[in-house]
Amino acid sequence: MRVLVTGATGRVGTNMIMRLITAGAEVKAMVLPGDPHGSKLDAFPDVEVVEADLTDQTAVDVACRDVTHVVHLAAQLMRGDTPVDRFYDINAFGTLRLLEGVVRAGGIERFVLASSDGTYRPGRPPARPLRENSWQQPADYYGTSKLLGEIILRNHAVQFDIPYAIVRFATVVSPEEAGTMFRLSFWRSVLEWQRLGKDSHLWPLFDGQPDLVTLLDHQAGDAAPDTAVGLRDPDYQPWTISLLDVRDAVDGVHRALTEPGAVGQALNLAAMKPTTHDEGAAVIAGLYGVPKLMVTMPMRHRLEVSIDSAIGRLGFWPEHDFRNTVRGGLQGADDYVPAQSTSGIAATWPRDSSDVHNSHERGGLAGTSQISP
Template sequence: MRVLVTGAAGRVGSWVAEELANSGHDVRGMVRPGGRSVPEPLRSRIQVMEAALTDTRAIERAVAGADVVVHLAAQIVMADTPVDTYVDINTGGTLRLLEAAVRQDPPVRRFVHASTDNTYGPVHPQAAVITEDHPQTAGDYYSTSKLLAERLVENYHRIHGLEYSILRLGSVIAPDEAEPLFRREWVRAFFAMHADAGDRSNLWQLFRQCDDPVGELDAAVPAPDGNPALAVTGPSGTPWSIHFTDVRDVVDGVVLALEHPAAANQTFNMLGPRTTTFAEGAEVMARRRGAEVLEVRMPMTLAFELSSQKAARLLGYEPRWTFDDTLSSAPAVIGAG
């Protein structure tokens, strides 16, 4: 099978491209001109093509001859990008890929589109556990651009008969990214990034509830030695939580979406086995890395959990990597790289 993977130099794309190449597929990796390079030795095993998501002609060349498109490329952090440019990259880029997919002869057989759990509105969750049937309440630029892209994918099925599978991914981490998580320096940087971004943050509605989240954290936990792990809770004691998804579970989900007949024209939450509370993450850091654990109460709460039972039922999706497992695998993965 000839598969185009967009974002092939990224966290998810490089892992997906490698798995598909290992499985014998003819893989073409699309990367942003001047951006990150596909790592070796993967670069020598796939065809790499440069194409910006804003470049129609380059996208047509990248899609040409593909049986399946796996669209993973997106700009997540908005930074100083103008709003129209940002939406054109994420939403317009999807439109250009869809047009190229249906206009070639023969047309692309299936379009696998990576979306995000942010489209459910993580600051104000609609239920204790979110399924694919719950309303999407995009409340920031990133989730809005991805939600619009979802509608395009669905409409191209209605208009052109293009098979699709939409995957709403949780917070994806690779093994080598697990080491700093839940430690004070990481929590402080997380707060600072979102606070500084203002309404360009995907969690701006959460961080506007506190005038100075970094100052609140510094007051609660003055810079101690040893970078302790923080069990962060909200004002009522509810633990903060994030539904991390190990990139290896994402790869399994993408392969199922690409190959499984029941994935056709369906949308799935693709997530790790369960939500990780900051209390659990801190405990893992204490047990595996000897970190001191400190409890911190903040004036707002981030607690958001989703279900991947639909993917389990229809596709046999079985996520394996808890945060504990991801962290424990990190030295071996790093050492092998």
């Protein structure tokens, strides 16, 4: 098995490479020219590194040569001031260019695309839990671009007989990032970015709502920024979110790459159970010794995905819940590669209280991203 991994320097990508090497695969890693995180691959001297931008068909064609399997993880995740067309160019047309490269090269045995629970309707899931046949009606650019990637893959698979699988990740959490979640300043930055229109993921939640940042500040009073905070609805029911430890993510992708039952399927990947904000905040409070606070929001948010299909078809059995992930970060677990990220969960977190304060004064935070791409 000779596997091309795109997005090789990302949160999932480097861990995927580690997993594939452990399983005895040969790996070709596709990285962006000039990628500032390229040194993450220094730990894998046997991996062939090929530089290619998904917007460059010629370079992508070269990357696709001489591989039997593809794990397509590269994507545009950062929101902020990213132009809208960039999401489509990377996540939709970039997937098309990769498929064109694969078809030209020939010999492909499995193509796995990383998609997202953001392809369902973010903010207002129409069903709970979300299953693979739940209505996909993304309300933001990122989710739409990922759904277009899925459609393009299915179309190419039919035309060119490509054995494929789609994995829809819940919010992927790397252990060293997990302790940043369910904190006052985490939610403050997430909600602030929504308010500023810099992050589209939860747009539907904000329709016709009062200013959620002000609501948060009002209820938090003078609580310290690192206070453990969960959000709940007007009936005092905690919000919920499906999370996915990066180690379970790579296990699921590996199964999608190798198990016959994956072919032609879209499969949700998440922890065994969704995390309630009450549980999440309690984990942070307990493990870090900080106070815990529940903040009431004027609406309900439950993003819960079912992994029954992945369990049945792949034998996927996630090992990590949120507590376990946070503990892994605290104890310096050595069974994963840290994200060093500029996107995802960690990028949402202001580093210290002065950041929080300054961001409040500025009316925004530099370098933040989304809670669930």
